[in-house]
Amino acid sequence: MSCADGAFRTFRLTSPTRLVSLVVVLVIAFGLAFAWRVGTAQPGAESETAPTSDLGPISDESGQTQRVGFVVSREGAVLAPGPGEPGQSVAAGVVFAVLGEDDRGFEVLDACNREGWLAADQADPGLVPSNRERRFDHSVFVIDPGHGLPDLGAVGPEGLTETEVNIDVSARVVQLLESSQDIDWVTGAVTPGDAVPPAATAIMTRSPDGPNGGDYEVGLTFRAALGNAVDATALVSIHHNTAPNASLDHPGAEAYVSAANAESPRLGGLIVDELRTAFERFEADWTGAPGTGVFSRVDADGADYYTLLDVSEGPAVIVEGAYISNPSEEALAMTDQFRQSYAEGVYRALVRFVTTDDDPIPAPEPELWEVEGPPRSMDDCVVPAP
Numbered sequence: 001m002s003c004a005d006g007a008f009r010t011f012r013l014t015s016p017t018r019l020v021s022l023v024v025v026l027v028i029a030f031g032l033a034f035a036w037r038v039g040t041a042q043p044g045a046e047s048e049t050a051p052t053s054d055l056g057p058i059s060d061e062s063g064q065t066q067r068v069g070f071v072v073s074r075e076g077a078v079l080a081p082g083p084g085e086p087g088q089s090v091a092a093g094v095v096f097a098v099l100g101e102d103d104r105g106f107e108v109l110d111a112c113n114r115e116g117w118l119a120a121d122q123a124d125p126g127l128v129p130s131n132r133e134r135r136f137d138h139s140v141f142v143i144d145p146g147h148g149l150p151d152l153g154a155v156g157p158e159g160l161t162e163t164e165v166n167i168d169v170s171a172r173v174v175q176l177l178e179s180s181q182d183i184d185w186v187t188g189a190v191t192p193g194d195a196v197p198p199a200a201t202a203i204m205t206r207s208p209d210g211p212n213g214g215d216y217e218v219g220l221t222f223r224a225a226l227g228n229a230v231d232a233t234a235l236v237s238i239h240h241n242t243a244p245n246a247s248l249d250h251p252g253a254e255a256y257v258s259a260a261n262a263e264s265p266r267l268g269g270l271i272v273d274e275l276r277t278a279f280e281r282f283e284a285d286w287t288g289a290p291g292t293g294v295f296s297r298v299d300a301d302g303a304d305y306y307t308l309l310d311v312s313e314g315p316a317v318i319v320e321g322a323y324i325s326n327p328s329e330e331a332l333a334m335t336d337q338f339r340q341s342y343a344e345g346v347y348r349a350l351v352r353f354v355t356t357d358d359d360p361i362p363a364p365e366p367e368l369w370e371v372e373g374p375p376r377s378m379d380d381c382v383v384p385a386p
Contacts, residue, residue: 065131069140069230070203071096071106071123079108079116079383087116091384093210095203096123097222097229109229111206112381113219128230129200136354137197139233141177144205144223144308145170146239146318149215151376154242154323156330162240165324165333167214170204170238172343177202183348188278190344196351203230211384219378224311234267234315234353236346237308240333241320244287251279252288253345256318258304259296259366263315268294269361270349271319278345279321282338284328292361297369305369315353319346 073079073094080087083104096108096118105119132138145166147153153162182193205223206214227235244252253275255268272293289295297305304310306318321342322329332338352358 064129064138064200066127067130068098068101068106068125069128069201070098070126070226071108071118072126072207073118074122074124075386077118077122079110079118082117083119085117088383089386091211091386093207093214094384095205095207095210095226097226098125099229109222109225110383111216111218111222112378112383113221113225126201126203126230130231132200134354136351137200139199139350139354140201140203140230141174141199141350142203142205142223142227142230142232142235143170143173143177144218144235144237145214146237148206148217149212151217154240154325156324156333157327158330158334160324160330160334162242162324163215165240165339166238167204167206167208169321169339169342169346171208172340173236173238173346174202174204176343176347177350181347183351188274188344188348190347199233199350201230216384217381219381220307221311224308224313224316227316228311228313232314232316234317234350235308235312236267236271236350237316237318238342238346239318239320241288241323242325244289244323244326246288246290248286248288248290250286251276251282251284252286252293252323253279254288254293254295254320256295256297256306256309256320257364258309258312258316259298259302260304260310261312261315264309264317265294265296265361265363266359267315267349267353268317268319269363270352270358271317271346273360274345274349274352275319275321275342278341279338282332282341284322284332285326287323287326287329292364294361294364296364296366298366300368300370302366307375 073090073092075092077090078087079090096110098106098108100107105117106123108116108118110116128140129138147163155161177199180194180197182191182195205226206216206218208214253272255272257268258264299305309316322333324330324333
C-alpha cells in the first residue's frame with residue numbers, strides 16, 4: 001500500500017476545509033513521487049529484447065547504459081542455493097554468469113553448470129554496456145581458455161599441456177582488448193596506440209587471477225551461458241589440436257563454427273585467415289586437416305554438435321591454433337613469440353569482425369558428426385574452494 005493510499009483511507013471528510021487540505025496533500029505527495037522518479041531515471045533505456053538485471057541499468061559518466069552481466073567472487077564468498085541459506089565457501093577470483101539480481105545479491109550459474117546465489121557484498125559486479133552501437137568500444141568479448149584441470153586437453157610429446165597454453169594465449173588476447181592499439185595491416189604488427197580503442201568489456205571464463213592460476217574445471221554450458229549473460233559480441237574458445245590427419249605446406253589453424261548462427265562462420269573465417277597469415281613466419285612441419293580450415297559439425301537432429309556452439313545465442317567459435325601433438329608445433333607453442341602471435345591474430349580478427357564486413361572464407365557445409373559414448377559428466381565437478 002502506498003502512502004497516498006493510506007492517507008486517503010484514514011482522512012475523514014467532515015468539512016470543505018478538510019477536503020481542500022486532502023487535495024493539497026495528494027498533489028504534494030504525487031508531485032514528490034514523480035520528481036523522485038524523474039530524478040533517478042537513467043538515460044538510454046534498454047530495448048525490450050535486451051537482457052536486464054532486476055536492479056535495472058546503470059549509467060556511467062559518458063551516459064553509456066550498463067548492467068551487471070557477470071560477477072567475480074571475493075574472498076570469503078559463499079555460494080548458496082538462495083538468499084540467507086547455508087552454502088559452500090568458494091575461492092576468490094571465480095567468474096559467475098549472472099542470471100538475475102536484487103539488492104541482496106546475485107542469482108548465478110557457476111562453473112559446474114549449477115545455479116546458485118552470491119550475496120551482494122561477496123562478489124564484484126562486472127558491467128557490460130546495454131545500449132550498444134556497432135563500434136569496437138561498445139563491444140563485449142568472452143575469451144574462453146579450453147579445458148582446465150583435471151582435463152588437460154591435448155598433451156604434446158614433451159609434456160606440454162593444452163590447458164596451460166590455452167589460458168596463457170587467452171590472457172594475452174584479453175590484455176590486447178583492454179587497451180587501445182595500433183594495427184599495421186601490412187605486417188600484422190599490433191602495438192600500443194590510438195587507432196583501435198579498448199573494447200567495452202573483455203572477460204575470461206577462467207582467469208589467471210583466479211584460484212590455481214585459473215586452471216580449474218569449467219562446464220561447457222557455463223562457458224556459453226556466460227556469453228549469453230553478457231550478450232557477447234563474440235565468444236572465442238581458445239584451443240590447440242591433436243592427432244592431425246595430413247601434412248600441410250602451411251599452418252593448420254582451424255575454427256569450428258555454428259551451423260545455426262549466421263555470423264559464426266564469418267568470425268571463424270576471419271580468425272583462421274589471421275592465424276594462418278600470422279603463423280607463416282614460423283618454421284614448422286605443419287599438420288592439420290585439408291580444406292579451408294573452417295568446419296561445422298552437427299548431430300543427427302541437425303543441431304550443432306559442440307555444446308558451446310549449440311548453447312551460445314551469439315556468434316561463437318572454437319579455435320584450434322596448432323597441433324601440439326606434432327613435435328615441431330609443440331616446440332612453437334612453448335614460446336612466448338608464438339603465443340603472442342596467436343593472441344594478436346585473434347585480436348586482429350575481432351577488430352575486423354566488428355569494424356568491417358570482411359568475409360574471407362566461405363561458410364562450410366555442416367558435416368554429420370557422431371561419436372560413440374556418453375558426454376563428460378559434471379557430477380563430480382567442484383567450484384574451487386579457498
